[in-house]
Amino acid sequence: MERVLITGGAGFLGSHLCDLFIGRGFQVVCMDNLITGNMDNVAHLMGHPQFRFIHHDVTNFVYVEGPVDYVLHFASPASPIDYLELPIQTLKVGSLGTHKVLGLAKAKNARLLLASTSEVYGDPLEHPQRESYWGNVNPVGPRGVYDEAKRFAEAMTMAYHRYHGVETRIVRIFNTYGPRMRLNDGRALPAFASQALRGEDITVFGDGSQTRSFCYVSDLIEGIFRLLMSEEVEPTNIGNPSEISILDFARKVVEFTGSTSRIVNRDLPVDDPKIRQPDIAKARRVLGWEPVVPLEDGLRRTLDYFREHIGRQQGGN
Numbered sequence: 001m002e003r004v005l006i007t008g009g010a011g012f013l014g015s016h017l018c019d020l021f022i023g024r025g026f027q028v029v030c031m032d033n034l035i036t037g038n039m040d041n042v043a044h045l046m047g048h049p050q051f052r053f054i055h056h057d058v059t060n061f062v063y064v065e066g067p068v069d070y071v072l073h074f075a076s077p078a079s080p081i082d083y084l085e086l087p088i089q090t091l092k093v094g095s096l097g098t099h100k101v102l103g104l105a106k107a108k109n110a111r112l113l114l115a116s117t118s119e120v121y122g123d124p125l126e127h128p129q130r131e132s133y134w135g136n137v138n139p140v141g142p143r144g145v146y147d148e149a150k151r152f153a154e155a156m157t158m159a160y161h162r163y164h165g166v167e168t169r170i171v172r173i174f175n176t177y178g179p180r181m182r183l184n185d186g187r188a189l190p191a192f193a194s195q196a197l198r199g200e201d202i203t204v205f206g207d208g209s210q211t212r213s214f215c216y217v218s219d220l221i222e223g224i225f226r227l228l229m230s231e232e233v234e235p236t237n238i239g240n241p242s243e244i245s246i247l248d249f250a251r252k253v254v255e256f257t258g259s260t261s262r263i264v265n266r267d268l269p270v271d272d273p274k275i276r277q278p279d280i281a282k283a284r285r286v287l288g289w290e291p292v293v294p295l296e297d298g299l300r301r302t303l304d305y306f307r308e309h310i311g312r313q314q315g316g317n
């Protein structure tokens, strides 16, 4: 049985990866320091014979006993609110943490996949964003801690590949949504959903004309699995190219929840990208992958999860 280490394995994407690898017959070592991850996301896997949890901060030396065939480096605060609150940890996990897991991959002769991000393109001047675009990033703005950490992580990953011959893959993840997002992580969908479900004002930043392209989590996870198993070393975009303005997205959440909430405008955060849409021609060509879950279906499933979660919180669990 092959063995995979997933850092950030108790987070939103990490925990879905744990499920996928367990389902496909791998042994999974899930590592997390739980600063933004949550044990509730992997509670159903505890005690499973293929699953092991290690509570560890990957910015410190990473030790894993026994063989490791694959490493997926998903540990990082990933929402703008999280990395504003945890700027140093965000920089450390992208830089020192990436160095540590690459060292582990080299020692174990494992293949490593780095979770990178559309944020490497910054506030893009090219649209949609192809992998060949180098980006428009403000290194010293509030988002710089995440953007530059991920850019450094990509550089470090390529250096380990070129200099040490480590087998590496880099996925550039675009906005993703689905069950297990934290209701209070400050991102657009959890914010709008919790506001709509509580009957509070829905806070659209700026005039809401900025765009994003939202991918349902099961689509993303399948794309990542295919990339890991492919021979593609250069960064690869995985995301859903269907683009929507944030105002229209807020309206959809109101419609789907049947909420009576009003949409109100708040200041646009500094360096908030005005447009974002992945060009996924390469993923289509190399991985034979494209997203299949329409926004309406994904939204229904995610809103069901949020409803249950809010209900539970009110129920005192």
Ligand code: UDP
Pocket (backbone or CB within 6 Å): 079, 080, 175, 186, 187, 188, 189, 191, 192, 203, 204, 205, 206, 210, 212, 246, 268, 269, 272, 273
């Ligand atoms: N946004 C918003 N209201 C909120 C949270 C986010 O209008 O309560 C906007 C945010 O300014 C951005 C978009 O929604 O333009 C997506 O933000 P998110 O935090 O989800 O992630 P980003 O794509 O900016 O990393």
